[in-house]
Amino acid sequence: MTGTTASRMRGGPSSAALPAENLTHVELTWVEKKIEHWIRFGTPVHERILDRQRRVLSFRPGTVLAFVRWASNDFGTIISRIDIMRAVARGEAYQTLPFVRPGGDILLKIAGWPKVERVLQMIDAIEYLGIDPDAVSADHWRHVHNRIAVGEAPRAYTVEHHRAYLLRRRAAP
Known part of the structure; x- marks a missing residue:
């Protein structure tokens, strides 16, 4: 979890207002140089520590988050993915x-x-623009997925794209 996510969670809202079954739970594991699961962005509302290597972060409905999974064995990386x-x-x-x-x-x-x-x-480029990645248009993330899947370069997300997205969202009923 990034430092900003941890600080937002500590000062953020409590999950007590929302029953656990209404939250999305992500189990994170960290075994140095073997299994590393982490949240790249997204604001959790609750954290439950299971043991020294595992914890569960919980997210409110509608929260956009990036979940990164990496694992290796004696021969090198065996899985590397982001969702x-x-x-x-x-x-x-x-x-x-x-x-x-x-x-x-x-x-x-x-x-x-x-x-x-x-x-x-x-x-990183989106954060450099001063935009929280969890506030980016869902259509942009789908665009990035589709372009990378076919070996093409995705369009960069710009402040103008973000402004247009916010205006569309505000105008929608």
Whole structure:
């Protein structure tokens, strides 16, 4: 979890107002140089520590988050992936995803370190603009997924794109 996510969570709202079954739960594991699951962005409302290597972060419905999974063995990396998803409300349709309960609305699903690294760089570029990646248009994450999947370069997210997205969202009923 990034430092900004941790600080937002400590000062953020309590999950006590929302029953646990209405939250999306993501299990994170950290075994140095073996298994590393972390949240790149997204604001959790609750954290439960299971043991020294595992914890569960919980997210309100509608929260957009990036879940990164990496694992290796004695011969090198065996999995490297990033999933950007929207936490779903109870009764809403969702796709299943390992370590995520119940699942989420998957906006981007990328595997392979070079592609994952590309997505992480795009997230860094969005943050450089002063925009929280969890506030970015879901359509942008779908665009990035589709372009990377076919080997094309995705368009960069700009302040103008973000402004237009916010205006569309405000105008929608």
